[in-house]
Amino acid sequence: MAGQTLLDRLKQKFGDKIAGANLQAIDPWVEVRPDGLVEVCQYLKQEPDLKFELLNCITAVDYFEPDPKKAAKAGFEPHLELVYHLSSVTKKHSLVLKVMLPRWKDDVPGQLPEVPSVSGVWRTADWHEREVYDLSGVWFVGHPHLRRILCPEDWEGHPLRKDYELPLEYHGIRGR
């Protein structure tokens, strides 16, 4: 499906919940505001001519330069990006959704940014969101049991954050 037609359709249906788009990118993407994410996903999955029944992947990208000297030249404002890759098995097309989040909720370090969970739309999102929470530190509101999946339950911090520091020791094991 042509990107522009789909974008127009989404904009008409959801108005300002569609925050932006980049159709010139290698994988064209549509940006959705967090409060509209579940509705948009529900629509994309159920609409008979879209049928995005497969959620391939959820990724969090941490845009942050820990070195203050380089930060000015980094070319981006510090933020966290959630990237949802969707595809349709029957219609054989794919789409990328993005959600922009602050790195910390209310800019208080340690307070995880919140986004609604799409595990009610695709059940595969259950594990993917647990992984994103575990490694990148995003709180998915409405997830049935959001807890760590790859790291141990008592692990501290979120390793894929750019400012993450390895703990000095973990249960008597030297970290660094």
Add this chain to the structure above:
Amino acid sequence: MAIDTGDPRIIEFDVRTDELLVNMGPQHPSTHGVLRLVLKTDGEVVSDVEPHIGYLHRCAEKIGENLTPRQWIPYTDRMDYLAGMSMNLGWSLCVEKLLNYEVPEKGRHLRVIIAELQRIASHLVGMGAYGLDLGTFSPFLYAFREREKILDLFEEACGARLTYSYITPGGATADLPRGWLQKCEAFLDQFEPVIQEYHTLLTSNAIFIKRTAGIGILSPEMALDYGCTGPVLRGSGVDYDLRRDGEERYTEMYDGYAFEVICQRHGHYPQDHDYPPVPKEAVLGDCWHRFYVRMLEVVQSVDLVRQGIERYSRARGSWGEPIKLSTKLPKGEAYLETECPRGQMGFYIVSDGSAIPIRARARSSSFCNLSVAPELCRGCLIADVPAIIGSLDIVMGEIDR
């Protein structure tokens, strides 16, 4: 299997039994690596399964943020260590997509040959280990005997037997050595008749059918909902294979190759070869069908390697030199999925314009395939749990990354 309390043969149905939590793994031979399952059981019947993963987590994605794409290739090997070549290929194609780099024709055919040989090797392990799960030892030895020959071929091409780092962004580290194609053809000629042995040992074996047919039935809707891909999805009758339906950058590798996606359409499987019949006990989407799809894909891959050899020997020019170790990446991001032996393996790269990406992500196929296991195991017998987990053919290295 659900227990029917009205069945007169069951005499203890009104006895109150307690639920028991049983720990299986992480050091259990039939969990295929370090997978820990917590089973909630009522007698022999499993009422819930909770997989615990992460025992093999090596922070591969974090390492990827500190290395250039070519330096990360050896780490992709160690994800799905039974299909290292396919992992290399997935990452290489993703990086090439970001760079907008075209691999020469000869390199593309080389990649098809290598990737399909890898698929055979990987499915052989899957098949042999599945036999082990169900209590038969010989298919495992038969499978490893043939896999060994593929590893010999790989060793000759790149020097390694398990973690290859052979396919790299740009092409491959070296061309195939002289005389390799003849050896490969000799292997295929010898291997093709052997497949019949596997069918006799497993596919049409009465005990095997009893253990797998009608067990762990996965409906196509549930498979898609849980993001299952590869043989698990096709075993449920969904006609989807990225080699045909994927992105152009990937499908152009297979341009002109004749192959039919292995899945049951209109009640029957492709009939281009002499395959054993589907037993009447088997239900679409059960363990037997997932196994059968893998067995048929082995034959399909043999055909593809033959076609690849023919095209490769006709192609002229370079096989594709690897890109420079510190090639600057353009600013942007790219996501690409390839059809690996275990399903759709996706790689995602985000770059800010330097040589080192700011994010390297691997979407693991086994990760999603395993997430459906609690759903499949609910209500089955304890002895069926290894049968179901084995039929998903998971590799923990890929799940935990």
